[in-house]
Amino acid sequence: MKCTRCDKAEIIIERKHSGQRLCIECFILSIQKKVLKDIRKQKLIEKGDRVAVALSGGKDSVTVLDILNSLYERKIIDLMAITIDEGIQGYRDEAIQIAAKHAQQLGIKHRIVSFKECFNLSLDEIMASDPSRGACTYCGVLRRWIINKTAREMGATKIVTGHNLDDETQSILMNYLEGNIDNLTRIGARTFPASDNFVVKIKPLREIPEKEVGIYVLARNLEAHFAGCPYSRDSFRAEIAQIVKDLSKNHPTIMYSTLRGFDKIKIALKKEYSPGFNLKNCINCGEPSAQKLCRACLFCREIEKHIHRNKFNANY
Ligand code: SF4
Ligand code: ZN
Numbered sequence: 553m554k555c556t557r558c559d560k561a562e563i564i565i566e567r568k569h570s571g572q573r574l575c576i577e578c579f580i581l582s583i584q585k586k587v588l589k590d591i592r593k594q595k596l597i598e599k600g601d602r603v604a605v606a607l608s609g610g611k612d613s614v615t616v617l618d619i620l621n622s623l624y625e626r627k628i629i630d631l632m633a634i635t636i637d638e639g640i641q642g643y644r645d646e647a648i649q650i651a652a653k654h655a656q657q658l659g660i661k662h663r664i665v666s667f668k669e670c671f672n673l674s675l676d677e678i679m680a681s682d683p684s685r686g687a688c689t690y691c692g693v694l695r696r697w698i699i700n701k702t703a704r705e706m707g708a709t710k711i712v713t714g715h716n717l718d719d720e721t722q723s724i725l726m727n728y729l730e731g732n733i734d735n736l737t738r739i740g741a742r743t744f745p746a747s748d749n750f751v752v753k754i755k756p757l758r759e760i761p762e763k764e765v766g767i768y769v770l771a772r773n774l775e776a777h778f779a780g781c782p783y784s785r786d787s788f789r790a791e792i793a794q795i796v797k798d799l800s801k802n803h804p805t806i807m808y809s810t811l812r813g814f815d816k817i818k819i820a821l822k823k824e825y826s827p828g829f830n831l832k833n834c835i836n837c838g839e840p841s842a843q844k845l846c847r848a849c850l851f852c853r854e855i856e857k858h859i860h861r862n863k864f865n866a867n868y
């Protein structure tokens with residue numbers, strides 16, 4: 553089988569959804585061009601932006617960093633990276649080392665910030681306290697709090713996350729099935745924050761399937777952390793991911809159609825369900841919040857209560 557673009561004999565991927573077969577060079581180019589085109593078309597990044605990549609060291613964030621580096625090298629943007637250490641034993645350390653290596657190789661500013669230093673609790677300690685929510689709920693809220701605050705402190709004008717097509721499809725379905733309309737209105741290629749203290753977040757890989765991100769990393773020979781988080785198996789997201797994966801076997805365009813359909817109804821959804829609250833500052837940490845206490849502080853207080861209750865029960 554030949555590459556449908558250059559006629560070369562060895563192909564690295566056959567795209568079932570489009571019928572394209574690509575050699576390694578044409579595949580790499582197609583991903584880079586697609587991502588940069590989406591950035592231009594949707595005005596995700598402008599000349600002079602100071603872009604902070606949420607760099608976990610996994611394949612998605614490593615890919616987006618690699619592609620954005622072409623804009624950094626041409627001095628179109630400034631580039632920096634933020635890595636969060638959630639405190640997941642046996643999982644996060646290697647990813648942090650890989651992230652640090654990438655940042656060093658590109659010569660960009662890099663900050664590593666831990667849950668422990670910000671909240672005095674690691675994710676492992678939170679989960680050991682027998683809390684009422686799943687690990688990903690705590691992890692997502694606390695990580696977003698740190699990334700926004702750190703990006704603001706670093707002077708970033710955009711935060712880039714490595715969410716791919718699979719992630720985005722899962723988020724749409726999860727929030728729809730849970731009836732979480734507020735969250736649905738926030739899904740998209742970029743955020744439109746209601747406070748200057750929230751840095752705009754963008755997702756340049758939103759239209760790239762996870763499988764292709766994996767192939768890109770291998771094709772470009774980029775070092776990335778491939779191990780799965782030990783908490784991910786128990787999540788609702790993992791169940792939805794499996795359903796979408798199964799459906800995609802016979803319906804290879806299903807993720808694209810879910811995304812396209814959602815983007816069409818999103819405008820109407822936003823009009824109907826725009827949250828009617830004014831953002832204030834959290835009375836505990838000062839970060840923007842819809843309530844007196846932001847979700848991060850609320851969760852920390854809940855967990856502290858759990859820990860005190862557990863100690864009390866253990867002593868009596
Ligand atoms: Fe955090 Fe869940 Fe991701 Fe693990 S899978 S890093 S707990 S959000
Ligand atoms: Zn080719």
Ligand code: ZN
Pocket residue numbers: 834835836837838839845846847848849850
């Ligand atoms: Zn707070």
